[in-house]
Amino acid sequence: MSHDRDDLPDRHAPELPAPRGPLSAGVLALLRGEVPPPGPEGADAADPYGDDLQLALYCCYELHYRGFAGVDPAMEWDPGLLTVRRAMERRFLAALRRDVPVHDDLRSAVKELLTEPAEGTSVTWFLRDEGELRHLREYAALRSVYHLKEADPHAWVLPRLWGRAKAAMVSVEFDEFGGGRAERVHAKLFADLMADLGLDTSYGRYLGPSPAPALAVVNLMSLLGLHRALRGALVGHFAAVEITSSPGSRRLAEAMRRTGAGPAAEFFYDEHVEADAVHEQVVRHEVIGGLLEEEPYLEGDVVFGMDATVFLEDRLADHVMACWRANGTALRAPLPDTVAAAA
Amino acid sequence: MPNDPSEQNRGPVPPGRGERAHRVVVPRRGPMLVDGPVEVELEDGTVVSSDRFRVALCTCRLSERYPWCDTSHRRRR
Numbered sequence: 109m110s111h112d113r114d115d116l117p118d119r120h121a122p123e124l125p126a127p128r129g130p131l132s133a134g135v136l137a138l139l140r141g142e143v144p145p146p147g148p149e150g151a152d153a154a155d156p157y158g159d160d161l162q163l164a165l166y167c168c169y170e171l172h173y174r175g176f177a178g179v180d181p182a183m184e185w186d187p188g189l190l191t192v193r194r195a196m197e198r199r200f201l202a203a204l205r206r207d208v209p210v211h212d213d214l215r216s217a218v219k220e221l222l223t224e225p226a227e228g229t230s231v232t233w234f235l236r237d238e239g240e241l242r243h244l245r246e247y248a249a250l251r252s253v254y255h256l257k258e259a260d261p262h263a264w265v266l267p268r269l270w271g272r273a274k275a276a277m278v279s280v281e282f283d284e285f286g287g288g289r290a291e292r293v294h295a296k297l298f299a300d301l302m303a304d305l306g307l308d309t310s311y312g313r314y315l316g317p318s319p320a321p322a323l324a325v326v327n328l329m330s331l332l333g334l335h336r337a338l339r340g341a342l343v344g345h346f347a348a349v350e351i352t353s354s355p356g357s358r359r360l361a362e363a364m365r366r367t368g369a370g371p372a373a374e375f376f377y378d379e380h381v382e383a384d385a386v387h388e389q390v391v392r393h394e395v396i397g398g399l400l401e402e403e404p405y406l407e408g409d410v411v412f413g414m415d416a417t418v419f420l421e422d423r424l425a426d427h428v429m430a431c432w433r434a435n436g437t438a439l440r441a442p443l444p445d446t447v448a449a450a451a
Numbered sequence: 452m453p454n455d456p457s458e459q460n461r462g463p464v465p466p467g468r469g470e471r472a473h474r475v476v477v478p479r480r481g482p483m484l485v486d487g488p489v490e491v492e493l494e495d496g497t498v499v500s501s502d503r504f505r506v507a508l509c510t511c512r513l514s515e516r517y518p519w520c521d522t523s524h525r526r527r528r
Contacts (some may be wrong), residue, residue, distance in 0.1 A: 385520040
């Protein structure tokens with residue numbers, strides 16, 4: 109092969125994961141430079157929420173972030189790979205358009221997000237009240253496919269916004285990226301949390317063990333971030349995350365304290381209680397307000413982004429709780445009991 | 452050097468001289484938003500500070516992290 113970057117591997121790029129079906133096997137083989145691209149027909153036959161399609165899509169998107177060890181960086185814009193990626197995106201997006209219950213308008217969607225159940229039964233409630241360290245470790249491992257690149261998928265939207273929406277979105281992202289201080293970048297704070305929990309903090313380490321519902325949540329962000337046509341949905345997605353994060357983070361901070369997970373583990377969620385209480389206000393009033401002032405016809409997309417986020421998060425929560433209630437693992441394989449302390 | 456950033460740190464700047472006013476957003480419901488960094492003096496005289504680009508100050512007094520908003524003002528089902 110004549111790829112010009114084979115001699116310059118990214119030292120931090122993760123290993124390619126194992127395939128989970130014919131579609132991901134085809135994409136992974138293509139990434140290794142072995143075979144011609146799989147045809148788009150494969151995507152049409154795959155379960156849009158299943159392991160095979162979600163892993164294949166995740167790997168396509170990862171080329172836009174950190175890439176993979178041994179994969180030519182130029183594959184990011186390989187026409188064959190982009191063709192199969194587009195087929196997978198269409199399948200995923202069509203499933204969401206079909207399955208997501210969408211609110212009539214922005215006001216009702218936001219109102220529902222702002223209403224907290226007095227007593228919940230989902231993951232963060234479970235972890236607060238009865239979670240053990242093994243649950244917290246699994247939760248952190250499957251969330252690491254996002255949190256180790258926290259806020260990165262949302263940075264794609266910046267050139268697609270302007271005026272108030274852009275200024276406000278940049279200010280929230282600046283906060284996510286540590287306000288100019290490397291040690292306070294949220295992805296770094298999450299790596300510190302993982303170290304407290306005895307997890308391997310290497311980027312991409314837990315892609316292989318992460319189940320499809322966890323990958324789908326991140327794939328939605330990448331999908332919405334990478335397509336300018338979906339900028340309204342990206343903003344809605346981001347708002348849903350910021351609005352629901354603060355109360356959930358409070359429960360997770362309590363879980364970390366109760367189990368003695370460690371100071372960095374507590375700090376990550378404590379920081380998100382306060383930060384996201386601010387981000388919620390800025391995103392709702394400035395980012396959404398500013399965007400819809402400029403482009404009012406995007407309201408439906410904003411609502412779709414919110415509702416699709418809730419839909420995929422609920423699917424992930426159902427998966428995790430079903431596994432834990434059955435006393436099993438929420439990952440594709442249980443974590444080793446002890447992990448050598450990460451450097 | 453005329454643009455030396457340390458120029459900005461030579462003691463407090465008199466109001467209206469060189470510094471932009473800090474904007475405070477006071478909504479009907481929800482926290483008060485103040486451009487950071489801020490120092491907040493509490494009733495007992497303690498001073499807490501935040502250097503976030505913007506801070507959300509609790510106005511409902513329900514926050515467990517008073518004076519910072521922790522979204523405790525929200526309606527519950």
